[in-house]
Amino acid sequence: MAYNDKVIDHYENPRNVGTLDKDDPSVGTGLVGAPACGDVMRLQIKVSDDGVIEDAKFKTFGCGSAIASSSLVTEWVKGKSVEWAEGLKNESIVEELSLPPVKVHCSVLAEDAIKAAVADWKKKKQQPQG
Amino acid sequence: MTVKTPIYMDYNSTTPIDPRVLEKMQPYLRDVFGNAASRSHQFGWVAEEAVDYAREQVAKLVGATPAEIIFTSGATESDNLALKGVAHMYGMTDADKLLLDSIAKGHAQGTLPNAADMVPPRFGSVDLDAIAKEGAFELFKDRGDHIITVATEHKAILDSAKRLEKEGFKVTFAPVHKNGLVDLDALRAAITPRTILVSIMMANNEIGVIQPVQEIGALCREKGVVFHTDATQAVGKIPVDVNALNIDLMSISAHKMYGPKGIGALYVRRRKPRVRLEANIDGGGHERGMRSGTLNVAGIVGLGAAAELCTKELEAEMAKTRALRDRLWHKLSTDLDEIFLNGDPERRLPGNLNVSFAYVEGEALMMAIKDVAVSSGSACTSASLEPSYVLRALGVGDDLAHSSIRFGIGRFTTEEEVDYVGQLVVDAVRRLREMSPLYEMAKEGIDLASIEWAAH
Ligand SMILES: Cc1ncc(COP(=O)(O)O)c(C=O)c1O
Numbered sequence: 247m248a249y250n251d252k253v254i255d256h257y258e259n260p261r262n263v264g265t266l267d268k269d270d271p272s273v274g275t276g277l278v279g280a281p282a283c284g285d286v287m288r289l290q291i292k293v294s295d296d297g298v299i300e301d302a303k304f305k306t307f308g309c310g311s312a313i314a315s316s317s318l319v320t321e322w323v324k325g326k327s328v329e330w331a332e333g334l335k336n337e338s339i340v341e342e343l344s345l346p347p348v349k350v351h352c353s354v355l356a357e358d359a360i361k362a363a364v365a366d367w368k369k370k371k372q373q374p375q376g
Numbered sequence: 377m378t379v380k381t382p383i384y385m386d387y388n389s390t391t392p393i394d395p396r397v398l399e400k401m402q403p404y405l406r407d408v409f410g411n412a413a414s415r416s417h418q419f420g421w422v423a424e425e426a427v428d429y430a431r432e433q434v435a436k437l438v439g440a441t442p443a444e445i446i447f448t449s450g451a452t453e454s455d456n457l458a459l460k461g462v463a464h465m466y467g468m469t470d471a472d473k474l475l476l477d478s479i480a481k482g483h484a485q486g487t488l489p490n491a492a493d494m495v496p497p498r499f500g501s502v503d504l505d506a507i508a509k510e511g512a513f514e515l516f517k518d519r520g521d522h523i524i525t526v527a528t529e530h531k532a533i534l535d536s537a538k539r540l541e542k543e544g545f546k547v548t549f550a551p552v553h554k555n556g557l558v559d560l561d562a563l564r565a566a567i568t569p570r571t572i573l574v575s576i577m578m579a580n581n582e583i584g585v586i587q588p589v590q591e592i593g594a595l596c597r598e599k600g601v602v603f604h605t606d607a608t609q610a611v612g613k614i615p616v617d618v619n620a621l622n623i624d625l626m627s628i629s630a631h632k633m634y635g636p637k638g639i640g641a642l643y644v645r646r647r648k649p650r651v652r653l654e655a656n657i658d659g660g661g662h663e664r665g666m667r668s669g670t671l672n673v674a675g676i677v678g679l680g681a682a683a684e685l686c687t688k689e690l691e692a693e694m695a696k697t698r699a700l701r702d703r704l705w706h707k708l709s710t711d712l713d714e715i716f717l718n719g720d721p722e723r724r725l726p727g728n729l730n731v732s733f734a735y736v737e738g739e740a741l742m743m744a745i746k747d748v749a750v751s752s753g754s755a756c757t758s759a760s761l762e763p764s765y766v767l768r769a770l771g772v773g774d775d776l777a778h779s780s781i782r783f784g785i786g787r788f789t790t791e792e793e794v795d796y797v798g799q800l801v802v803d804a805v806r807r808l809r810e811m812s813p814l815y816e817m818a819k820e821g822i823d824l825a826s827i828e829w830a831a832h
Contacts, residue, residue, distance in 0.1 A: 254743075257743060309737055
């Protein structure tokens with residue numbers, strides 16, 4: 247099976263690989279997937295007081311399409327609002343990366359990851375600081 | 377360092393045809409086109425002579441006599457022929473016996489006037505009076521219905537066994553140890569008076585482990601059970617002698633030993649004991665009635681030539697491939713932490729290396745080394761989306777199965793290629809681990825097993 251050029255580009259030059267401080271109250275972390283299933287994604291966002299995503303980082307254990315999906319999502323959400331990120335649909339990832347049917351689950355996982363990251367950030371915000 | 381890419385390192389999947397083999401085949405694809413079964417003219421005689429010669433070459437490689445070599449289309453067919461051929465020749469299911477009992481009863485009571493016609497011809501001529509008197513279960517108690525194989529076999533064996541299960545045969549999939557070797561005590565315990573066949577591969581296609589075939593063969597002899605071994609990966613790679621190893625039936629494939637694809641053989645023992653098979657493919661009665669079909673003369677010549685080269689070069693080639701394999705393992709295991717060799721380190725094919733690179737997914741790794749042809753046990757590379765069932769049978773966790781790569785080294789692999797691939801893999805694993813959340817967590821001392829992962 248040959249890979250799509252965009253997948254290869256993200257795989258070879260992944261955007262925003264890294265780690266944000268998960269204890270920072272302005273950081274939301276989403277960790278989804280399972281090692282036994284062959285893919286785990288960790289997506290992190292740093293959100294400003296007015297709800298804009300200032301930074302996004304990922305680390306992914308998974309195939310090239312999983313890496314590309316998470317890389318793409320970090321690229322997309324940077325500078326966007328958390329509402330925008332929450333509304334992200336996996337179909338957009340499938341379309342952008344031309345993922346074949348067997349790789350659609352990678353895009354689903356990336357959608358789950360960004361949603362989990364936003365949820366984590368919201369949960370932190372609700373909790374009293376200190 | 378200049379190496380020519382792409383690099384082929386997937387010799388367990390198939391091997392390139394040796395140019396010396398191709399040379400021997402060529403005349404039979406051009407001018408010598410006769411049908412080896414044509415007894416009445418010289419076109420046929422020449423073809424038959426070539427086939428006979430190849431039969432000798434193959435027999436010699438494995439210590440058999442030429443008449444014991446049955447040509448097939450490859451190991452898949454040989455495996456099918458061995459399992460189904462033995463089951464149908466020697467076996468009888470409970471359902472078969474019940475059927476005979478009820479026909480015999482009707483015959484004895486006179487309620488079935490044409491009882492004899494109701495006996496399926498596959499049972500041969502049976503004595504309905506005797507069955508009525510003694511019962512089919514007693515009369516045919518030597519005709520068992522039980523087959524034993526192991527979970528790590530090739531699909532050609534597993535699926536043939538499953539087909540027989542559908543027909544009413546009973547199959548035991550014997551367990552293997554963590555190192556991939558069959559548990560001999562469990563095997564001994566699994567053999568019952570109803571067991572008709574044990575089929576255990578000589579060398580595994582994924583992890584290269586070499587089973588204790590001689591001991592298994594001796595056990596089968598002792599119990600009076602037919603013993604088949606799928607030696608597709610072993611023949612031509614390690615010394616094989618059907619007599620020393622107590623083998624009754626053995627599958628061989630040309631394309632794993634530098635011959636052409638679509639040709640193979642089944643060794644069928646003729647003496648002590650003589651093994652009989654019911655054919656799977658019916659027709660003109662070729663190959664002593666066990667495998668009909670006009671012989672693939674060029675393919676057979678290729679298999680023969682490949683076998684002869686292996687006979688001559690086996691020892692030297694084993695030493696060479698083992699040295700290259702060990703060189704690759706040394707490089708990987710020196711430069712990388714948390715990598716695991718799958719399968720027994722000693723009892724394995726000289727050219728096989730199967731490694732799990734923890735925290736890195738196999739398909740992603742293959743993408744990073746895309747100019748190198750290898751295989752992975754990762755689900756992502758298989759049609760079934762399941763990780764390798766062979767690694768599972770060894771108790772390798774699914775996470776490490778997803779992280780496995782099989783390197784297959786062979787006749788045309790060079791030291792330069794091994795060094796190039798070794799460095800490429802080291803760099804790729806390091807890069808992918810930098811990207812892996814699991815590696816980061818493990819380095820922080822988090823026990824990954826303690827996390828509740830959501831399966832998806
Ligand atoms: C152990 C084993 N058995 C059987 C086969 C099937 O052989 P063939 O391709 O000749 O049908 C293979 C090869 O894929 C194999 O490795």
